[in-house]
Amino acid sequence: MAVLLLMSAGYVHGQSGISNNGQYSNGMVVCAYPDASQAGVDILKKGGNAVDAAVAVHFALTVTHPQAGNIGGGGFMVFRSGKGKISTLDFREKGPGAASANMYLDSAGNVIPDMSLYTHQASGVPGSVDGMVTAHKKYGKLKWADLVQPAIDLARNGFKITKHLASDLNRTQAQFIKLNPGKNYLLKQGGWKEGDILVQEDLAKTFEFIRDKGRDGFYDGVVANQIVAEMKNGSGLMTKEDLKNYHSVWREAITGNYKGYKIITMPPPSSGGIALLQLLQSVEKYPLKRWGYNQDSTIRLIVEAERRVYADRSKYLGDPDFYKVPVDSLLKPAYITSRMSNFSWDAATPSASIKPGTFVGYESDQTTHYSIVDKDGNAVSITTTLNDSFGSKIFVNGAGFLLNNEMDDFSSKPGVPNMYGLVGGKANSIQPGKRMLSSMTPTIIEKDGKLFMVVGTPGGSTIITSVFQTILNVIEFDQTMQQAVSSKRFHSQWLPDEVVFERDGVDSTTISRLEAKGYKTKPTGGIGRVEAILKKPSGYYEGGADPRGDDTTIGY
Template sequence: MVVSASHYASKAGLEILKKGGNAVDAAVAVQFALAVVYPNAGNLGGGGFMVYRAAGGETASLDFREKAAAAAHKDMYLDSLANPIVEKSLYGHLAAGVPGSVAGMETAHKRFGKLPWSELLKPAISLATEGFQVTSRQAAELNGQAYRFHRHNALGTALLKGSGSWKEGDLLVQEDLAATLRHIAERGAAGFYEGPVAALIIEEMQRGGGIISAADLKAYRAVWRQPVTGTYRGLKIITMPPPSSGGIALLQLLQSVEPYPLQRLGFNSDSTVQLMVEAERRVYADRAAHLGDPDYHPVPQKQLLAAGYNKQRMSGFDWSKAGSSAAIAAGLAAPAEHEETTHFSIVDRAGNAVSITTTLNGSYGSHVVVKGAGFLLNNEMDDFSVKPGAPNMYGLVGGAANAIAPGKRMLSSMTPTIVEKDGKLFMVLGTPGGSTIITSVFQTILNVVDFGMGMQAAVNARKIHHQWLPDEVFLEKGAVDSTARQRLTQKGYRFTERGAIGRVDAILKTKWGYYEAGADPRGDDAAAGW
């Protein structure tokens, strides 16, 4: 089974599984297909994280997060008065970190793949060459971003309609991207980080005042890291370590609520919502103070996940009133993260499972398409603390643990996760959503484990989100009924309705041994099973 943000990508993964490929082979096909059919987050010019579990129980996690270029420095987005220049880290060439996705896919394939590398890129090459039909959602997004594409791509891009506006069913053909994919199919990661494609990236950097160099590209490596593991109600949780903050925060949240009878309290009752909010308040305060790239900052992982730590953190919790984020403060708040990421989950016939979350950061990243190469560059540099101690455009303040440094990986909330039950595969899940990723994965697990939902129902269920600062409870419309909301408001909680929270794509192994998909209806997401 494959669940992803696009039916084209899910079909590409399924084709590989039918040819005898394993979950990692299918993941490579899905990643490259998403770079073609889901350009706002699928990518060659971004990065991400993978959590893997072999059918026999072996686990691994791969960090292919982008890195700051060697010429990057902590003051690069400040003006002469040391004030942040917001646009510089959000749009254009200077916003891009060194991409990691292509290296990540090659690294994963070399260790776990089965089919020939070139075979895995055929679906993506076909989609780029022959084109695909854009959905109504994609047409609206491309039209809405047209002015930025014009601004940052003076030489044009396939993402701009020649005349008029994009409409549902229009064919998007990307010949330059197809050429890049052919180079990668022939030479692996070297077809991207060296040779003609690398030369096009450097030309683009020089044209737009970017700082990524040929040496930066050639030096990039994906890194195998030890997965973060923990338990929840007898289940084993396998998730991503730093520089993702997601895995540690997810386990902290689960530890925080485990002592309480959630099943009896009920799905999104006032008591359950209060409990989740108070856990999230404490965990996001810790995240802000303590998490960053472990190669540059000592992350106190053992202390944060030590038995009793999160129970002690919840000891000040008072059922009669709302907690105060000012009183909980553990440090400086982390910068806000963009929500346009994408996730896919895959299980093959043998039971090998892959959970991958990947991103350009903002929707369509930096909006810079590498001329002649056809792919978008990320704007991940905005995920660093642009100026530690100063508020960013969202009024949030970043800590020194996540300050810009040459070669450093920026902090992320991406939380690809695999869950075991009785030593066997139980669930594969993850989501886009910036800072809401962690709480979306958290609630989806609770929905299945505590509230007895199937996978699709758990994904569909309306969500809430609290991230310590601002001290508000964000919720999807209808997530909390009027009675529960009134009771919580009387206790001092403040609610803000917002649009969709997360886009979870997940797989559940049922008690009958079948796989059940959860493809999020908040997007054009689709499952493909066989």
């Protein structure tokens, strides 16, 4: 961990506007790597707003957090202005024009192992650069070039890597070598160690094209030619036409309420927003505050809600530009009440007995997150991804960035799970130009019409439940922002029929009680890496940076 970060609290002391206990008045950035957090705060100090800082952070994470920071992937942005105006931006990747529903099946109709993960055919058309350009064009204040320059400097001059990044790079060396013959990106003879300087000159050149030409610096010209050449070299599908035709989409936010708090979150093709609101409504009438954090009744209620929500996800959620997502029906209080009606305190509900719900009128990770607020109260919640850690592990030769493997987020075959164990069907089938379903759940919360919380996380299928539990930790269990982020989490997603707990997060007595009621439990390592900001009644910002990684809060 960088010396700037106090691991136990996740706070870094800025130079002005600071109160007690690591709270800041002028602005704050919480993201996955200290150098990227610093890049964002530097932009805020220069008079940039939250969106300006987001652009700088996004590109800096491409350099410093290659596991998930990207220009070869995509994501979602939830924005709330200081005056309460809200919008969301969908810059999720798209299926190439040559994609087809059965492209990952063999002649017998079976899914070909790893084809949707570690090949050139695994990549959707990237949306990140267009997303940043589009967000800046609508909301940015500072010059575009000034926002891209920090990433260029980090890539060209290098930065000190952390122990965590060194470990991830070393663990992936064999795959980098296997999948990138003739390339030498992120490799080091003898392996990486903490404090080594990582220089990425080809990536710096790519960012110079983006700095000087904006969107055309990536989707046209030299970089686009490099992407297409890489595709041809590996029998990939992406073409110049696919790149030219990619555009981000502004979408209407999904909103709902929980005990007087307004939840502002991402609509489809994110499944996260609908699922989050379903979960909150499912538990709202129960006395969670009295039961307590990670207690027997609390866990059972949350697990039962999660099972039903993920079952709905498998059938009803997909790209709204291709499929009529029944948003209103899924969020009707009467429907959610009916879904929980067969929940019994006597025994666990077997996942095999839970099916997607029915209603009248229906027509048949690795990821990273950053939360930013500025001195005017503008707030940005952005989750972005390459899918797996380091995406497909394949670099664009000459351009120095990683390709995503987001095509695995489509349903390669109905009922067959993807890498995160999620199953899907027709709503999320592969089609040209279609955006694949995502669990990313960037969220902003208001209380009494004022900004209250900015929150999100990576974690594949666990994203939704991690955001859900972090919100409950603050609202129900009176935790500070940092406590809420650091607290141990658990996860259930309908299939497989199990409850996964972070080690030492739940005591053995509670585990025994759950198992006696029929819950199948399984210990695991870290779940999610939440980045969150809380607006205190005093007006100060309080950050929560996840201690599960190099995540860093910097405010001023």
